[in-house]
Amino acid sequence: MSTHRSQRNSGDHGSGRTSVRKSSNPLYRSSDRAQSWFGFLLIIGLVVGLPAAAISVGTTTLHTGMETVQTQNAERHPVKARLVSDAKPAPDPAGSGSPVRMPVRWTDKDGTRHQGVAQVAPGTKAGTIVNTWADRGGSITEPPMTSKQAVATAWLAGAVTGGATLTVFLLARAGFVYMLDRRRYAQWEAEWQLLEPRWSRRSQG
Template sequence: MASPGSWTRLDRLRRRAGFDNSPLRRDVDRRQWMLGLALLMLFLSLAPPLGLRAGQAVYASGVRAERHEAANRRRVDATVVEVKGQRHRSEVTVTWSGADGTRRTGSYTTWREATVGGRRTVWADSSAVSDVAPRPHARTVGDAVAGGVGAALVLGLPLLLVYVLARYRFDRRRYRLWDAEWARWDPQNIA
């Protein structure tokens, strides 16, 4: 059972969110609350399916890339024969023995330090060589989650912009009403 203090906090949150019949609330306050609630409901009804759909598409693409790389790239131990480039980025040329025993040569760009004659573990396919391992499943899952969340955020930003612009207009209207009330009750205007 919840403590009395938690009910008080919950009731305070309910009133702060506008779920009360306070006589101090003006029509402009109620309209702003209704617009905010409508935009929130719109977001909550559209964001989950959109995020799920985007996440599924990214996941399917990632799984295809995983399978392609796993089928075509294989790990080989290579020897560095040439290093060209700057300190933080260099083009490395390596040689290795292919599956059929033929000598192969390939080049790739890396940020890792390489020395001529050193041994490297690289991944090669029929057209290229790289020091980047094939795509892991964890990256696919992470990309899918990021894609789903990103799609929901892309949906939410225009809705938030609409609310912010409406809030600005509601505030201007509210300030004009307050100024009119103050002018009405100003003691200098009472004759």
């Protein structure tokens, strides 16, 4: 008798486990499955695509930047110009002492005289030697880009690309979830239209 009871209890327990396994998550819908798979694919895309995009843009920017460094260093050269007149401070309510643009003169190695405008500190006296840069045409220009600046620009471009790629993936996920939610709400509304009359009759009874 005890053996029979043991087998029956064992059978009931096994049946219960099977029932729980079949209905472990009865609310899991096809839209939930689609959302899970889409999220999984997005993660794979991020793991593969984000580094690839950031490295590609960073490498391209670095290559372009190093070419600019070489070109500008070949086309620009440092000059020692002489300040023509005293550099009077420009009106500056904040009193920050910002550089002012003043006329300068210098002579090239071939004896050609040039005149231009360079930035100097306020209060600099006439005749002071000013270190600046000039292009091949003898015009004052900005210093050439350095290798460090090219590397920093490449890192920045890669970081911005990575951030933009992440934003696109997150927006894609948000858009997909929004579309699924609208579909779910529509399904819930349709089901409620069918069930609500039955519940109303039950409550009235």
